[in-house]
Amino acid sequence: MVRFQGVAMRYANGPEVLKDVTFHLEAGSYHFLTGPSGAGKSSLLRLMYLAHRASRGTVKVFGHDIAATPRRLLPGLRRRVGVVFQDFRLLDHLSARDNVALTLRIAGVREDTIRAHVAELLSWVGLGDRLDATPATLSDGEKQRVAIARAVIGRPSLLLADEPTGSIDESQGMRILRLFEELNRIGTTVVVATHDQRLIARFNHRVLRLADGQFSVERPTSLSGI
Amino acid sequence: MVRRQFDLPFADDGSGRFLPWMIALMVYLASLATVAALTTREVVERWNAGLEGTATVEVGPAADDATTEVLVAQAIAVLRNTPGVAAADPVPADEIGRLLEPWLGPDAARENLPIPRLIDVRFDAHTNVDVAALSRALVTAVPSARFDSHGLWLDRLQALGDSVQLAALVIVVLIAIAAGATVVFATRAGLAVHAKLIELMHLIGSRDSYIARQFQFHAMSLALRGGVVGVLIGALTLGALTVMWRPIQQAVLPDLTIGASALVALALLPLLAAAIATLTARITVMRALKQMT
Numbered sequence: 001m002v003r004f005q006g007v008a009m010r011y012a013n014g015p016e017v018l019k020d021v022t023f024h025l026e027a028g029s030y031h032f033l034t035g036p037s038g039a040g041k042s043s044l045l046r047l048m049y050l051a052h053r054a055s056r057g058t059v060k061v062f063g064h065d066i067a068a069t070p071r072r073l074l075p076g077l078r079r080r081v082g083v084v085f086q087d088f089r090l091l092d093h094l095s096a097r098d099n100v101a102l103t104l105r106i107a108g109v110r111e112d113t114i115r116a117h118v119a120e121l122l123s124w125v126g127l128g129d130r131l132d133a134t135p136a137t138l139s140d141g142e143k144q145r146v147a148i149a150r151a152v153i154g155r156p157s158l159l160l161a162d163e164p165t166g167s168i169d170e171s172q173g174m175r176i177l178r179l180f181e182e183l184n185r186i187g188t189t190v191v192v193a194t195h196d197q198r199l200i201a202r203f204n205h206r207v208l209r210l211a212d213g214q215f216s217v218e219r220p221t222s223l224s225g226i
Numbered sequence: 227m228v229r230r231q232f233d234l235p236f237a238d239d240g241s242g243r244f245l246p247w248m249i250a251l252m253v254y255l256a257s258l259a260t261v262a263a264l265t266t267r268e269v270v271e272r273w274n275a276g277l278e279g280t281a282t283v284e285v286g287p288a289a290d291d292a293t294t295e296v297l298v299a300q301a302i303a304v305l306r307n308t309p310g311v312a313a314a315d316p317v318p319a320d321e322i323g324r325l326l327e328p329w330l331g332p333d334a335a336r337e338n339l340p341i342p343r344l345i346d347v348r349f350d351a352h353t354n355v356d357v358a359a360l361s362r363a364l365v366t367a368v369p370s371a372r373f374d375s376h377g378l379w380l381d382r383l384q385a386l387g388d389s390v391q392l393a394a395l396v397i398v399v400l401i402a403i404a405a406g407a408t409v410v411f412a413t414r415a416g417l418a419v420h421a422k423l424i425e426l427m428h429l430i431g432s433r434d435s436y437i438a439r440q441f442q443f444h445a446m447s448l449a450l451r452g453g454v455v456g457v458l459i460g461a462l463t464l465g466a467l468t469v470m471w472r473p474i475q476q477a478v479l480p481d482l483t484i485g486a487s488a489l490v491a492l493a494l495l496p497l498l499a500a501a502i503a504t505l506t507a508r509i510t511v512m513r514a515l516k517q518m519t
Contacts, residue, residue, distance in 0.1 A: 051429055074428075075433045078429060078431040089426050098233075102233055102430065103431070
């Protein structure tokens, strides 16, 4: 699904924010990605959702070596990745319905199909009565759920969530993570970036840990005491 | 589901706010240039058609009217005896008076002024007439006669028409280039304003062509709006000019009624502006996005 081999990353000519990162995510797995603020969690996710290229090493997503993949093939790969951004990145002028529909419109899905699927999914995340609300009128929790709906509406093979519980209360955070578990059970590979160790401890999933640009993989049992 | 808006918030940014007004101004200027060119062409064609196969003989005034009439009769005899001349008829004095009225006033024909007499000549379309020989024969018979085949006049008129059309074409092309450049700047500004959203659209799988469509339809809509405004103002201007022109035209100038081809061209100008804007926006966006990851 995702394979990193000796990957480093830097922004422009700055220092390396990731160094020699090597790991493999199997299809259908569920991982937490953790580490202190500034450890490079978001940067690692950026590499995984193809927003950035590695400065060295090999990044393979869905079997494609990203450095060697022609630009014209990237949209197709990106459509297989659902991303929940830390700051939601909703389009303020669009309704919740149109924000979620954007993923399908971009993929060229028919409008009648979009209408049915979007309404169904927004109802599923508890926003059936807020279809026409714009982000400005939504709470952070509601925005988060719109962002999640946008990320999963295209049935991605890989779901990446960057601090999805960072701006909402604990009960809503738990609800969202359970939603991700449901998606994982139907085959979606999930990576959730969070620095909340208490949250990680409540789930029995592998942990990718980043500290000072260095990387390690921990089994769930190693966190059982937290 | 009917889509009523763009995925990108074009309404919230100022990048395209001035575009309809710029396009309106350009279409306005283009409409004036186009109508000038097409109307000139129609006038030249009308004059060409009216004067083709004809000539005018001018007989200078003699000491008295009776002698002048004799000279006119001699000239008509020479003309009618020339093979290929289908008709040679004296222009009535009243008609000459009417032609001179703008310069000499309404009583010119009655004031015994030494006005030359004119003879309208019409050639047989199927016979080739040696105009130079005919001119020499006329002058031999009537020394005060002057043969005018209208050739020089028509050549100058044609040259004038061609020049006006060329100038109008150059103006329209320059306006189209300026319109294209305006769209390029507006589109680049829009790309800069919406860079973050464009990145987001890329990240959720958008192809460049999808994003380009957003910009090209936006540019098309603005250009069409501006184009319609420009052409309407152009039509009002031309209508006002036509009203002002009419009294002068009746006296000394040719009929400058705006023809059907000019009206069609006016109707097409907003569409042309929209097409230029659409194409330019698409090329600009596609080129810019290729530079992005």
